[in-house]
Amino acid sequence: MSVIRELHHHLVSKTRSAVEITQGYLDRITALEPQLHSYLTVTASQALAQAQAVDAKIAAGETIGLLEGIPIALKDNLCTRGVPTTCASKVLEHFIPPYDSTVTQRLQQAGAIVLGKTNLDEFAMGSSTENSAYQVTANPWDFLRVPGGSSGGSAAAVAAGECAVALGSDTGGSIRQPAALCGVVGLKPTYGLVSRFGLVAYASSLDQIGPLAPTVEDAALVLAAIAGYDPHDSTSLMVPVPDYGQSLKTSLKGRRLGLITETFASQGIDPSVKAATEKALQQLQELGAEVQEISCPRFAYGLPTYYIIAPSEASSNLARYDGVKYGVRSNNENLLTMYTQTRAQGFGAEVKRRIMIGTYALSAGYYDAYYLKAQKVRTLIKQDFDQAFSRVDVLVCPTSPTTAFKAGEKVDDPLSMYLSDLMTIPVNLAGLPGLSLPCGFDQQGLPMGLQLIGNALREDLLFEVGYAYEQATDWHHRRPPLP
Numbered sequence: 001m002s003v004i005r006e007l008h009h010h011l012v013s014k015t016r017s018a019v020e021i022t023q024g025y026l027d028r029i030t031a032l033e034p035q036l037h038s039y040l041t042v043t044a045s046q047a048l049a050q051a052q053a054v055d056a057k058i059a060a061g062e063t064i065g066l067l068e069g070i071p072i073a074l075k076d077n078l079c080t081r082g083v084p085t086t087c088a089s090k091v092l093e094h095f096i097p098p099y100d101s102t103v104t105q106r107l108q109q110a111g112a113i114v115l116g117k118t119n120l121d122e123f124a125m126g127s128s129t130e131n132s133a134y135q136v137t138a139n140p141w142d143f144l145r146v147p148g149g150s151s152g153g154s155a156a157a158v159a160a161g162e163c164a165v166a167l168g169s170d171t172g173g174s175i176r177q178p179a180a181l182c183g184v185v186g187l188k189p190t191y192g193l194v195s196r197f198g199l200v201a202y203a204s205s206l207d208q209i210g211p212l213a214p215t216v217e218d219a220a221l222v223l224a225a226i227a228g229y230d231p232h233d234s235t236s237l238m239v240p241v242p243d244y245g246q247s248l249k250t251s252l253k254g255r256r257l258g259l260i261t262e263t264f265a266s267q268g269i270d271p272s273v274k275a276a277t278e279k280a281l282q283q284l285q286e287l288g289a290e291v292q293e294i295s296c297p298r299f300a301y302g303l304p305t306y307y308i309i310a311p312s313e314a315s316s317n318l319a320r321y322d323g324v325k326y327g328v329r330s331n332n333e334n335l336l337t338m339y340t341q342t343r344a345q346g347f348g349a350e351v352k353r354r355i356m357i358g359t360y361a362l363s364a365g366y367y368d369a370y371y372l373k374a375q376k377v378r379t380l381i382k383q384d385f386d387q388a389f390s391r392v393d394v395l396v397c398p399t400s401p402t403t404a405f406k407a408g409e410k411v412d413d414p415l416s417m418y419l420s421d422l423m424t425i426p427v428n429l430a431g432l433p434g435l436s437l438p439c440g441f442d443q444q445g446l447p448m449g450l451q452l453i454g455n456a457l458r459e460d461l462l463f464e465v466g467y468a469y470e471q472a473t474d475w476h477h478r479r480p481p482l483p
């Protein structure tokens with residue numbers, strides 16, 4: 001059973017109250033945080049007050065929705081009214097948003113209880129959560145390793161049972177890669193399905209918010225609550241939100257799946273990851289799916305394309321942190337030095353690197369050679385996916401080429417860090433939905449993720465295939481070795 005359904009069952013059958021459930025999670029946070037460091041802010045008293053309100057409703061005999069009383073965590077780049085939202089950056093150290101992001105509002109309206117805000121790579125730039133200006137989050141499966149990133153705090157919190165479900169954001173893999181490295185489910189929805197209003201922008205044409213959850217069904221339930229048109233986001237799609245719960249079946253008879261062959265040919269893929277993916281494909285076949293190999297020849301160009309487009313958009317989005325409106329301001333007599341000092345002191349090294357790459361790629365004389373060229377390659381990558389989806393329903397490949405690496409291992413080698421997102425980035429460039437779910441463990445006991453990629457707005461198929469696979473395996477029942 002999904003964690004949300006299990007908790008809901010406790011609430012309606014009155015075997016546990018919302019306050020007891022919430023307190024249980026808060027106790028776990030207190031016990032684990034000294035080593036795990038998943039949370040930047042814990043909103044304990046607010047959470048307990050919300051839980052009391054849910055209990056009062058239950059006591060009054062009112063019916064409650066599925067998410068009512070469910071404790072969740074939010075990545076700290078999602079604006080929360082009255083609660084610090086730092087993006088793990090010094091530049092937003094004391095920033096308290098005056099409004100809620102749409103996703104926060106929708107989850108709160110559904111009755112979910114916010115336990116706190118989770119750690120991330122500064123402004124969601126990174127793959128290990130080591131770029132946080134505040135703390136390094138540990139991987140619950142091995143404290144010496146990274147949880148992935150940039151939604152590493154959310155992934156670690158879900159894996160460690162410090163919340164029922166969490167939200168993350170994914171620009172190039174930041175939900176799926178940490179989900180894979182922490183052994184949980186992560187979904188990046190179709191671009192435009194979930195409102196970005198109140199998500200602090202990194203690269204606006206790529207950013208999407210999505211769930212990190214213990215099971216596929218939990219992810220489906222959260223998506224159903226946060227998806228749907230929002231007039232506050234001009235890229236929000238005006239489409240009906242399906243009842244994703246309907247797509248959870250156990251047979252895959254007649255489903256056509258395609259293994260993206262290029263992902264197996266890529267350098268640096270762990271043999272154990274490859275073997276686990278092959279095994280998963282075999283199991284999917286046993287469930288009735290037809291599997292074929294599909295070539296996406298431009299898949300490998302995703303990474304260089306992304307590292308032009310994402311920094312270009314970031315350099316523009318981050319221009320607003322000048323010490324005038326938000327966060328910290330460096331004290332200085334002169335306006336120009338106030339700007340430059342605020343930015344020099346407020347941003348970390350990786351953020352500065354991206355701003356410089358982006359400004360360079362957008363500058364006169366280089367714009368055509370870099371930015372425009374990257375946009376053209378982006379279209380070609382999208383065309384590869386279009387062709388693939390004329391032949392199959394869902395594409396399959398590993399989520400990450402490796403399992404969780406050691407903290408510190410890649411911090412001085414940005415290129416090797418960037419390679420971590422080789423298989424997730426093309427999905428963002430094409431605006432498609434991608435789901436990562438646990439598909440095994442390597443010899444060191446570290447979890448691995450299988451990535452399912454769907455055509456635009458076919459989250460239902462990802463849930464269908466993911467759920468069937470999950471029912472046939474027991475990876476999601478395994479827990480990290482924590483007290």
Ligand code: GLN
Pocket residue numbers: 124125126127149150169170171172173174175202310421
């Ligand atoms: N790791 C990638 C980057 O550093 C993706 C980050 C993300 O999806 N937010 O940009």
